[in-house]
Amino acid sequence: MTLLETNRREMLLGIGAGAALSVGSAAVAQAGGGGRKLGYAIVGLGSYATKQIMPRFKECTSSQLVALVSGTPEKLTRYAAEYGVPAANCYSYKDFDRIRDNPAIDIVYIVLPNSMHAEYSIRAARAGKHVMCEKPMAVSVAECEAMIAASRKANRKLMIGYRSRFEPYNREAIALARGGHVGPTKIINAEHGFTAKPDQWRLDRAMSGGGSLMDIGIYSLNAARYLTGEEPMTVTAVESTDKSDPRFKTVEDRIDFMLKFPSGIIANCVSSYNSNHNRYRIVGPNGYIDAEPATAYEGQRMTIRKGDATMPRVLPAGQKSQFAGQLDHLSECVLADRQPIVAGEEGLADMRVIEAIYRSAREGRTVRMDRA
């Protein structure tokens, strides 16, 4: 298949729920209103912000890094120098609300521990800013609903950092799965996990809201939802945590879950803090589509079995990274007044299922989402 065919099919299939995903410079120029770059403030200068997000602004066509928020003055000094951010655009958490008075900041990107997502997203919306918030959106359905309400009230956009939706192989997998490339999807296996190192906020429930599911298992869950385009009807989960392991005093290690979707698709998902997984497989009557690694920062690979042939699927190189694609998508949505394809409602939908997964594992029974 040629790139043209791929793009054409994606256009026809309309990736995303009710919103076209603009990809490539032509679309950006169109959406970006002649190249205006919206200003981002990054809130929380941890490893993901500084190593994955901030270096990608140089790829962006509609987004630029203009402000930093951190509780550590040394980090502000260091990254302000590295990215040419003026001292006036550096904030502590204490004076965070002063971003209201800074017109250079259009969008606030929350990259804090999960338990702080709701508070800072809501404060950003109240300060009149659009919000990008890392996943998981928050630590409860109630918090997600409060965040959506705050952004609506402020008439500002709210988007969740589901970067895989801007990654070419994942977009291809969505198109192939929903387009029935191996027939109508029957089963999805989605597996995500890594070996958690001790002594970090992810392992402290007060900061993280939960264990592997909140952190890496959410990739399995979100993939099951975006590959099907459906919401699960029932959730069945089993947790397995060695409570004598000092890492898992307050959060779960492994939690595996099965989702049953209205069309009959079953998703069989792994979430683990004690083994390495990064893959999904979409099974249809005529074969399967494998992605491994599926949702890594880079290096995605896809293999398709159809009929009796098993072949790698290689997409053209040189496309915009998922990180830059994610950043620019919100900018373009702001400029064109469109709803992001992964708005707050998407984070809320995941959180509803996450709460059902925890409940199912706790109660040892299948949970129906309409009664969750």
Next chain:
Amino acid sequence: MTLLETNRREMLLGIGAGAALSVGSAAVAQAGGGGRKLGYAIVGLGSYATKQIMPRFKECTSSQLVALVSGTPEKLTRYAAEYGVPAANCYSYKDFDRIRDNPAIDIVYIVLPNSMHAEYSIRAARAGKHVMCEKPMAVSVAECEAMIAASRKANRKLMIGYRSRFEPYNREAIALARGGHVGPTKIINAEHGFTAKPDQWRLDRAMSGGGSLMDIGIYSLNAARYLTGEEPMTVTAVESTDKSDPRFKTVEDRIDFMLKFPSGIIANCVSSYNSNHNRYRIVGPNGYIDAEPATAYEGQRMTIRKGDATMPRVLPAGQKSQFAGQLDHLSECVLADRQPIVAGEEGLADMRVIEAIYRSAREGRTVRMDRA
């Protein structure tokens, strides 16, 4: 790894529960007492018996085909001619019990629909014959227990047709998994399924006792048990069957299940009559072992990821087929008065879990095996 190393490790690890698996002509000659071949009667001349089992006797060193049992005279005539079986050694179901008087028959291999396994296994034991019975062993735990009791009372062997235990890649996977090749096993994914054609006994509960789980899902279950060497503590299952599909009026289509083992290993298993799967993956902290196809009649392939390298594992060609290995194993056990590595107790262990899987799916809750 050389063949020598492989065999040496298998010897050291002692594949199977308390019984060494003899492989290769030297072991056979030793066990076989100078080359005596035991006589098999095949009961049920369906596709599996005639296409997979009967053609493999020519590979056997301790087994030979000497008798046939069928309700269809044309089949008896045809296969008796093809395999040189005398007319006196051909039986209908009506005169099945006369095998008692035929000293040429040492072993009776039951390849009938599942609901007939118990009856014919018990009648064969009462006729003084050793029994090989296809899997699933029967359609209930109670039947399995009755079969074991009948063979014990008759002082005859009872073995279940778990051919994968005699297949080189599966033996390798057991050795690697239990030997910690990628560290202690954390998660096993086992997926088996195929697209069931309509109008066959497998889809009639009165004959089959159940749907995909009884037929192909048992491979996922049995693999989870033989790869861990443990019995599950809890079982959580979800069934998904389109009852409007005429194939699934009386049996289940898909039933997925999670098993939690005492060491903490989780097995995440697929069983499907509506999509094609034949694989398992063993995940440890240092990588994974993939087998796909894992339990097919032939063509097994294995891939191992360890550290940062992903490599195929290719075993030496020309080994005895799993079918011949299975047939000869029971003959050798009879000759040496040893318990088969997949005796009736192995079929019973699977059936206990199968009943728990159905119960979990029916009741929508996790079932503890000690209360099952």
